[in-house]
Amino acid sequence: AQSVTQPDIHITVSEGASLELRCNYSYGATPYLFWYVQSPGQGLQLLLKYFSGDTLVQGIKGFEAEFKRSQSSFNLRKPSVHWSDAAEYFCAVGAQNTGNQFYFGTGTSLTVIP
Amino acid sequence: KAGVTQTPRYLIKTRGQQVTLSCSPISGHRSVSWYQQTPGQGLQFLFEYFSETQRNKGNFPGRFSGRQFSNSRSEMNVSTLELGDSALYLCASSLDRLAGGLISTDTQYFGPGTRLTVL
Numbered sequence: 001a002q003s004v005t006q007p008d009i010h011i012t013v014s015e016g017a018s019l020e021l022r023c024n025y026s027y028g029a030t031p032y033l034f035w036y037v038q039s040p041g042q043g044l045q046l047l048l049k050y051f052s053g054d055t056l057v058q059g060i061k062g063f064e065a066e067f068k069r070s071q072s073s074f075n076l077r078k079p080s081v082h083w084s085d086a087a088e089y090f091c092a093v094g095a096q097n098t099g100n101q102f103y104f105g106t107g108t109s110l111t112v113i114p
Numbered sequence: 115k116a117g118v119t120q121t122p123r124y125l126i127k128t129r130g131q132q133v134t135l136s137c138s139p140i141s142g143h144r145s146v147s148w149y150q151q152t153p154g155q156g157l158q159f160l161f162e163y164f165s166e167t168q169r170n171k172g173n174f175p176g177r178f179s180g181r182q183f184s185n186s187r188s189e190m191n192v193s194t195l196e197l198g199d200s201a202l203y204l205c206a207s208s209l210d211r212l213a214g215g216l217i218s219t220d221t222q223y224f225g226p227g228t229r230l231t232v233l
Contacts, residue, residue: 023228025170032219034221034222036224041226041229042226042227043204043225043226043227044204044206044224045224046221046222046223049221058218068230070122075213089156094219095217098208098219099145099162099164099170099219100145100162100169100170100208100220100222101147101149101159101162101170101172102147102159102221102222103159104149104156104157104158105156107156107157107192
């Protein structure tokens with residue numbers, strides 16, 4: 001069965017510190033992987049995606065993620081967090097040739113302290 | 115290019131009523147998917163429409179239905195509302211570039227959602 005696990009429900013970091021949000025997936029087919037961010041009361045904004053090729057992908061707002069097939073992981077990173085990064089982050093997985101039925105993790109809530 | 119729009123943004127209904135939510139995808143996008151987001155269950159896939167046909171369906175009861183029009187706009191309907199249907203309903207659209215009968219998987223762009231409250 002397809003599933004996405006985000007082990008950290010909530011993370012608190014200081015502004016300027018580095019950030020890593022974890023994501024593990026279970027999917028039988030070739031995965032397409034995504035990170036989205038959601039601010040309170042808003043929809044989801046795409047941060048970055050991985051379909052194939054270079055396993056280190058760059059996204060918007062200075063975020064990057066690395067696909068590690070051997071670990072079934074797609075962790076999100078940012079070298080220096082800004083207060084405006086406080087939000088809920090969701091990892092999602094889809095699969096090639098299956099349409100757009102995505103499976104989402106339960107999300108990680110990020111708090112940034114000054 | 116305008117993003118995905120959803121109307122209305124907020125709805126309050128009572129148990130037993132029905133509701134219709136609307137989604138207009140990004141211009142040129144042919145796939146529309148619907149998700150339900152609740153604090154307890156997170157984001158759950160409802161269904162996907164492509165070229166006016168339901169292409170994928172999640173594990174929701176038959177009270178949840180949808181359709182897509184020729185201009186790719188989509189509606190979802192929930193009949194006989196229950197308290198547990200209170201949620202943020204998100205619509206997402208995708209371009210779907212593949213041709214030749216192949217099923218595409220593409221980046222989904224989300225709308226702001228419709229917040230449904232059932233009393």
